[in-house]
Amino acid sequence: MDTTLIAVIAVIIAAMVFDYTNGFHDAANAIATSVSTRALTPRRALLLAAVGNFVGAHFGAGVAKTVGDGLVTLPTGVESLGVVFAGVIGAITWNLITWYFGLPSSSSHALFGGLVGATLFAAGGVVQWMNIIEKVIIPMVVSPVVGLVLGYLVMLAILWMFRKGNPGKLGRGFRWAQTASAAAMAVGHGMQDAAKTMGIVVLALYTGGYQSDKGHIPEWVFWTSAAALALGTYAGGWRIIRTLGRKIIDLGPAEGFAAETVASAVLYFNALVLKAPISTTHTITSAIMGVGSTKRLSAVRWNVAGNILIAWVTTFPAAALISCIAYFIVRPIFG
Template sequence: MSAELVAVLAVILVSMVFDYTNGFHDAANAIATSVSTRALTPRVALGVAAVGNLVGAYFGAGVAKTVGEGLVTLPKDTASLGVVFAGVLGAIAWNLITWYFGLPSSSSHALFGGLVGATVFAAGGVVHWDTIGQKVILPMVLSPVVGAILGFLVMLAVLWIFRKGHPVKLNRGFRVAQTISATAMAVGHGMQDAAKTMGIVVLALYTGGFQESRTHIPGWVFFTSATVLALGTYSGGWRIIRTLGRRVIDLGPAEGFAAETVASSVLYFNALVLKAPISTTHTITSAIMGVGATKRLSAVKWNVAGNIVLAWILTFPAAAAIAVLAYLLVRPIFG
């Protein structure tokens, strides 16, 4: 077995571990509101998330391309695989830290931070800061703002349209509607987050010389990334579900429907139109905050929201710092 093959397999393995931990965070977001409002049972919600991730993955090629070739230029030979390996390790570590505290931080930005941190200290590595600014930092700032504003406006519209409706009948109807919005959210999540793992795997295959194209995504990469993501949701997503479903605001079916509709729309626009890798976490959490603010500002538990925002701010530099340490440790192994 050649050194290149061993290095590529190591990167693919650690990428799947990242994909699994991503399920603790971002995949849980896709079903958190529906489970919390009892629109879907946990078992059904997990099935929706799994199928949605699988379907969405097939529409996320544009995001995968951005991740695979747009953010950094790696060193040559197996040294580049060491950078990717360390970068993904940094993302995994931050995912586990924030999961332990039940904070819905962004797996996406942990991955980007890890790749940047490892690349900065690699000989011959180049960070494309202009692309990161346009495709990562700008969407990172704008998507939560847009999500919060749209969440507020959509919820106001829902309240006005159904202002004369019977509460019991409305709750029943919105629980049914959440079946659709939760499915849309799961598909949008698959477009974004499964695509990020696919981008890393394709990058490893190309760098190791096992495929000629930097943009072609083999079928097994689609299927494996989506499946592992769904398994991660099942295994560890409940901490994040509790935070989003109860600790930020007390969600009802109408609020859950509005938040999911807004978040999935933002995810689709960025994946299909802008081809920009944004955070599912940031998008759904900010939409929930915007929806909750229509009740009254005090309905949002701002101390919890503040902790979430702090985790957002720390994610990129913290994952980058961990990746630097990881790269210094694995550099002698990868050459």
């Protein structure tokens, strides 16, 4: 078997492993609120999230193109495949570390940090810093702020609209509504996170010389990326689900519905309009904080939120550092 083909296959396998870890790491994004409010049983919620992720992947071509073509530039050849491989390994490692400690960090920013970190030391590799700032750094700052503010405003609107309603009936109604909002969140997660893996696979195919157009996504790439994310999601990420669903605020059905609705709207807008690869984790977590703030500021457990913020800030550089180490380890293999 050709050396280049072996390298391409190695990168694709690593990308699917990342996709799987992304699924169980970020399962909480779609289902934590529904599980914590008992709108859905854990297994039903996971199944719903897996199906939604699978469907959403097929609408994420714009995000995939940004990841595959807009963040780093690498010359074709086996050495560059080693760069991509090391970047993905850095992202997988950081995912596992944050999963172990139950911190909902961003798998997306772990992947971006991994790619950038490995590319910095690659011969002929160029980091597209303006695109990084425009497509990664700015959305990393703006999307949580938007999620926080919209979460607060939407929850205020719900409280005002249903202020005279029967609490028992409203609780049951919002539990049903959460099925729809959780499904929307799952589709949005697929649009974003499966698409990032698709971008890595396309980058590997182009770098290996098996594809001349970095903007083309073969149909099998859609299906394999969607399947790996869906399987990982169904495996579940209970540590992070507990953090998002119970440790930040005590969620009720109305709060869960508001948070999921806001987060999914932000994901859809970025994926379909801006084609920006934003973090689903940042978006849903900030929406939960915004919703919780309508009760009173002390209702949000800000010490837990502080720990999450630290994980957010350190994800990009930590994954970059890990990928640098991984690159120097694998470079002789891909040389």
